[in-house]
Amino acid sequence: MTIALPAASAPAPRRQIVVATALASASAFMIIMGMVAMWLKFRAGAPTRSSSDGLKVIKDWMPAGITIPEVAANVMLITFPVGALMAQWAVYSAKRHDAPHRSLALAISFVMGLAIVNAQIAVYSQMNIGLADGKFQTMFYSITGTMLLLVVGAMVFSLVAFFRSVGGRDNDQDVVNAHAFYWYFLTAAFAVVWFVVYVQK
Amino acid sequence: MTIIDNHVGAATHAQGNGSAFVVSVGQWITSTDHKKIGRLFIGASLFSAVLVAVLGVLFGLERVSPAHMQIFHGDATPQLFSLYQFGLVFAVLAPLFVGIAIAVVPLQIGSRTITFPRVAQFGFWAWLFGSLMVDISLIGNGGPGGGATDLVDLYLLGVALAAVGILAASLSIATSILTSRSSGLTLDQLSAFSWSALTGSIATLLSLPVMIGTIVYVYVDHTNAKLLFGGNKGISTYLGWSLSQPMTFVFVVMALGVLAEVAPVTAKIKQPMRPVVLTGIALISTAVLGAATQSAHLIDWAGTNGDKVKSILLHSIFNGVPLLGVLVVVLTSLLCLKMGTPRVTGAFVLAFLGAIMILVGVAGNMIYTVKATSLEGTVFSEGIVLYLVYGGLLSALGALSHWAPALWGRVIHDTKVIGLALIGLLGTVLAAFPLYIAGFSKQPADTVVGFDYKGPMALWNILSTLGHGLFIITVIGFVALLIDAIRQGTPVSQEVPA
Numbered sequence: 001m002t003i004a005l006p007a008a009s010a011p012a013p014r015r016q017i018v019v020a021t022a023l024a025s026a027s028a029f030m031i032i033m034g035m036v037a038m039w040l041k042f043r044a045g046a047p048t049r050s051s052s053d054g055l056k057v058i059k060d061w062m063p064a065g066i067t068i069p070e071v072a073a074n075v076m077l078i079t080f081p082v083g084a085l086m087a088q089w090a091v092y093s094a095k096r097h098d099a100p101h102r103s104l105a106l107a108i109s110f111v112m113g114l115a116i117v118n119a120q121i122a123v124y125s126q127m128n129i130g131l132a133d134g135k136f137q138t139m140f141y142s143i144t145g146t147m148l149l150l151v152v153g154a155m156v157f158s159l160v161a162f163f164r165s166v167g168g169r170d171n172d173q174d175v176v177n178a179h180a181f182y183w184y185f186l187t188a189a190f191a192v193v194w195f196v197v198y199v200q201k
Numbered sequence: 202m203t204i205i206d207n208h209v210g211a212a213t214h215a216q217g218n219g220s221a222f223v224v225s226v227g228q229w230i231t232s233t234d235h236k237k238i239g240r241l242f243i244g245a246s247l248f249s250a251v252l253v254a255v256l257g258v259l260f261g262l263e264r265v266s267p268a269h270m271q272i273f274h275g276d277a278t279p280q281l282f283s284l285y286q287f288g289l290v291f292a293v294l295a296p297l298f299v300g301i302a303i304a305v306v307p308l309q310i311g312s313r314t315i316t317f318p319r320v321a322q323f324g325f326w327a328w329l330f331g332s333l334m335v336d337i338s339l340i341g342n343g344g345p346g347g348g349a350t351d352l353v354d355l356y357l358l359g360v361a362l363a364a365v366g367i368l369a370a371s372l373s374i375a376t377s378i379l380t381s382r383s384s385g386l387t388l389d390q391l392s393a394f395s396w397s398a399l400t401g402s403i404a405t406l407l408s409l410p411v412m413i414g415t416i417v418y419v420y421v422d423h424t425n426a427k428l429l430f431g432g433n434k435g436i437s438t439y440l441g442w443s444l445s446q447p448m449t450f451v452f453v454v455m456a457l458g459v460l461a462e463v464a465p466v467t468a469k470i471k472q473p474m475r476p477v478v479l480t481g482i483a484l485i486s487t488a489v490l491g492a493a494t495q496s497a498h499l500i501d502w503a504g505t506n507g508d509k510v511k512s513i514l515l516h517s518i519f520n521g522v523p524l525l526g527v528l529v530v531v532l533t534s535l536l537c538l539k540m541g542t543p544r545v546t547g548a549f550v551l552a553f554l555g556a557i558m559i560l561v562g563v564a565g566n567m568i569y570t571v572k573a574t575s576l577e578g579t580v581f582s583e584g585i586v587l588y589l590v591y592g593g594l595l596s597a598l599g600a601l602s603h604w605a606p607a608l609w610g611r612v613i614h615d616t617k618v619i620g621l622a623l624i625g626l627l628g629t630v631l632a633a634f635p636l637y638i639a640g641f642s643k644q645p646a647d648t649v650v651g652f653d654y655k656g657p658m659a660l661w662n663i664l665s666t667l668g669h670g671l672f673i674i675t676v677i678g679f680v681a682l683l684i685d686a687i688r689q690g691t692p693v694s695q696e697v698p699a
Binding site: 014015016019020023024026027028030031032033034035037038042131132133134135137138139141142145146 | 316317320368372375376379380381403406407408409410411412413414415417418421422425426428429493494
């Protein structure tokens with residue numbers, strides 16, 4: 001009689017969700033970078049005009065009557081790293097199997113996402129421009145709208161991770177890590193958008 | 202208590218053939234089996250290949266004598282040209298290799314399935330419905346330059362959806378290779394095809410999103426202001442790069458992986474220069490640089506010496522490096538044959554001839570991007586795309602022939618495959634090379650009017666038409682061989698390693 005050992009169990013997949021999130025984030029980063037590049041190209045091709053004080057010649061890209069609400073834009077810039085920090089806190093708590101803090105951190109990440117959406121809506125409302133009013137307006141809504149969609153994606157991610165956490169998934173380290181990675185990516189992407197669209201205009 | 206959950210297919214099988222058929226269709230539609238998802242991609246791409254080649258035949262006939270043929274009228278010509286270009290790249294080349302990778306890669310890396318099979322499945326359906334949306338919009342005069350505004354919007358959404366589908370499938374492939382390899386299988390030990398699937402997928406993941414970002418701008422502008430991107434007329438200007446070089450290079454990376462995989466098997470030796478081969482494949486993937494920056498970088502022999510050096514340097518990086526990669530893979534495969542004891546198989550002939558065609562296409566792009574040749578706007582570019590797509594198709598057929606035992610449990614008749622490979626070679630050369638010559642005679646691209654097609658020009662277009670016809674025969678013939686092998690071929694008695 002031949003006695004054979006049972007087949008070894010299949011190796012556990014290695015950090016699938018983290019790797020997939022990293023690849024998806026890289027793709028999303030390329031969307032934003034491609035849009036920023038187009039923005040810069042159109043701005044570079046814009047004609048020039050005298051500034052309102054008449055002292056210098058500037059690119060006639062953003063129409064003269066438009067003012068970007070810098071407070072709301074800067075609040076967004078600050079909120080993104082706070083969201084990422086909360087996501088990292090969730091990772092820290094998950095490593096220590098500290099379920100309450102993990103859930104709290106994920107919930108705050110979600111609220112940070114909500115705060116960003118709120119700030120973005122405030123920007124739209126204070127600027128009071130129409131989508132079809134001009135070249136700048138169309139591009140502004142396109143790029144900030146895409147960024148907003150990515151933030152909504154982060155909120156969904158936070159919510160899913162939160163419910164998994166309160167549902168008792170203690171071995172959910174991979175999802176929490178991936179969630180933090182996505183928030184870091186968003187922070188980096190928004191930093192670029194903030195500088196090009198809100199600061200350089 | 203033990204609960205035995207009966208398999209839904211088995212339960213309904215007894216109810217008659219009708220319901221069994223419905224269950225079978227349902228299982229195909231919702232399947233998370235990587236082989237089934239891969240086969241769906243492959244089947245739909247091969248079907249598209251035949252349709253696109255038929256369009257090629259019709260355009261060839263129209264160009265032979267536009268005054269007499271008049272197959273297309275008015276607005277139909279630019280719309281169908283858009284369909285032809287979209288079909289070649291996004292309905293044939295890209296999904297075909299994605300499908301092969303989804304079917305084969307898990308077998309090569311020792312994984313039970315592709316990672317995130319539902320993402321891969323979503324990728325297939327998104328690509329299919331996106332492609333159908335593009336087809337419908339173009340048929341209804343809604344593509345680039347089309348007059349039906351709503352259908353132009355549908356076209357843009359369709360292209361974006363098809364791209365999202367390809368991206369989702371690529372994400373699944375890359376994640377599988379990075380995370381689900383069997384224990385001890387390191388990245389440098391990957392088979393050449395899996396390596397090409399990894400580099401090709403990552404290159405796709407980094408380049409296609411740029412197109413999606415552009416589509417967002419164009420779509421928002423088109424549906425609202427129509428100020429920035431020239432409305433429907435500007436679509437080709439801003440999205441045309443995604444259907445030409447170097448974007449197409451990204452999609453042929455896996456074709457070279459097929460040759461690198463099949464050559465050592467044919468020569469019955471281990472690839473002696475394996476690191477060099479893997480480097481060669483990675484070099485082709487550097488086409489992502491040109492694709493993501495939407496630039497072809499021409500050699501412009503004007504300006505100062507510094508300008509000339511800069512021009513040559515950028516041209517070499519963006520166009521020369523992918524060519525070097527293709528050359529490395531082809532030469533190392535030949536070296537492999539020289540060192541081994543080769544028994545030439547149908548799979549090898551297809552993969553090798555496909556790679557040679559791709560080489561001619563990439564080399565053609567080097568000539569096209571020299572500004573002094575003044576080839577911009579001529580059919581030379583169509584010739585390049587045809588070399589790449591038809592060459593890629595030949596390689597893909599080689600891959601299917603090579604992995605048929607693993608995917609269908611049957612062996613395809615080698616002699617017949619070699620015969621088809623030779624017809625395919627002739628078809629590719631006839632379809633593409635006359636367009637190279639016609640390009641030097643300034644035959645314009647993307648149109649059939651505004652040019653004197655008499656004399657030798659008629660001959661080049663007749664030959665090109667004939668080439669498309671031969672290629673249709675090749676694809677249909679191969680599919681017939683495959684079906685015949687599945688139905689009556691020699692079954693493979695044991696599990697075949699991929």
